[in-house]
Amino acid sequence: MSKPKIGFIGLGIMGLPMAKNLIKAGYPLIAYDLNEKPLEEITQAGAQKGTSNAHVTANCDIIITMLPNSPDVQKAVFAEGGIAEGLSSGQILIDMSSIAPLVSQDIAKKLEEKGVEMLDAPVSGGQEKARSGTLAIMVGGKEDTFDTCKPILDILGNPVLVGDIGAGGTTKLVNQSIVAVNIAVVAEALLLGKKAGVDPKRIFDAIKGGLAGSQCFTDKAPRMFSANYDPGFRMKLHVKDLTNVLSTSQALHNAMPLTAQVMEMMQTLMAEGHTEVDHGGLALFYEKMNGVSLKEE
Ligand code: NAD
Numbered sequence: 001m002s003k004p005k006i007g008f009i010g011l012g013i014m015g016l017p018m019a020k021n022l023i024k025a026g027y028p029l030i031a032y033d034l035n036e037k038p039l040e041e042i043t044q045a046g047a048q049k050g051t052s053n054a055h056v057t058a059n060c061d062i063i064i065t066m067l068p069n070s071p072d073v074q075k076a077v078f079a080e081g082g083i084a085e086g087l088s089s090g091q092i093l094i095d096m097s098s099i100a101p102l103v104s105q106d107i108a109k110k111l112e113e114k115g116v117e118m119l120d121a122p123v124s125g126g127q128e129k130a131r132s133g134t135l136a137i138m139v140g141g142k143e144d145t146f147d148t149c150k151p152i153l154d155i156l157g158n159p160v161l162v163g164d165i166g167a168g169g170t171t172k173l174v175n176q177s178i179v180a181v182n183i184a185v186v187a188e189a190l191l192l193g194k195k196a197g198v199d200p201k202r203i204f205d206a207i208k209g210g211l212a213g214s215q216c217f218t219d220k221a222p223r224m225f226s227a228n229y230d231p232g233f234r235m236k237l238h239v240k241d242l243t244n245v246l247s248t249s250q251a252l253h254n255a256m257p258l259t260a261q262v263m264e265m266m267q268t269l270m271a272e273g274h275t276e277v278d279h280g281g282l283a284l285f286y287e288k289m290n291g292v293s294l295k296e297e
Pocket of ligand 1: 009010015035038069072096125233
């Protein structure tokens with residue numbers, strides 16, 4: 001059986017390497033982005049160049065979107081020249097952006113009226129894992145739709161079906177809360193070591209293999225030691241995710257005091273202009289407050 005043709009929309013930090021991996025795996029692919037530069041790059045890598053989101057949709061079997069936030073996905077689907085204009089019954093939309101679960105459910109309902117199924121399938125792992133095709137993928141939707149799309153998702157990482165539409169996004173909110181609090185405490189605790197006169201890099205080497213070790217610790221502490229906050233995952237995108245975490249939590253009368261506190265730290269950094277830095281830049285908040293830097297001398 002020949003491989004389905006994929007329409008890929010959103011070629012940013014994550015989308016571009018993901019689309020390249022699908023081309024490498026032999027999938028025919030048509031792509032579109034508002035930004036011309038990554039569109040040229042994916043065309044060089046073997047994709048057909050789309051001229052609009054509707055054009056992409058009208059010329060493929062399965063559409064993947066990898067866009068910043070809920071309003072971007074709503075616009076990409078429903079605005080003039082959008083995905084909805086090019087859709088036909090039997091197609092599947094896999095939205096891999098991290099957006100509010102209620103928005104995914106709303107879009108899925110509208111698409112179902114057109115005979116189109118949808119999966120919400122946000123990811124975790126960042127640019128490196130997007131490149132290596134090892135993303136954690138949290139999927140919400142119908143089981144048979146998941147089964148149809150699994151061979152494609154397997155190229156991008158490790159997909160797990162967690163429930164109905166919206167469940168992928170809910171799982172991502174849980175993930176983003178854990179990551180935010182983890183990064184914050186990495187900076188908070190390492191600075192204690194520094195103030196007490198012990199080299200934070202040696203502390204890192206000593207404890208990374210123990211119970212305090214984590215993916216966040218391993219990935220973000222070295223960035224703090226070199227003060228390298230090139231994204232990576234932009235601070236403003238993590239604030240976007242925590243906005244979705246806290247609004248969902250509040251709607252459910254659920255308390256998340258640690259996440260709320262870290263959100264305030266991130267907002268402080270945003271107000272100071274640190275919108276595009278990697279979220280590992282949370283260390284900047286603690287460094288300013290304590291008057292010491294984690295950067296190796
Ligand atoms: P990004 O800002 O680098 O890329 C988004 C791309 O979407 C841009 O190229 C933009 O031009 C394009 N775009 C926006 N609106 C569009 C539209 N209407 N039509 C066509 N293209 C449009 O973002 P990213 O870092 O690649 O993140 C994408 C999603 O993945 C976000 O939801 C983010 O939260 C999530 N995510 C990111 C990371 C990371 O480390 N960067 C990790 C996990 C999850």
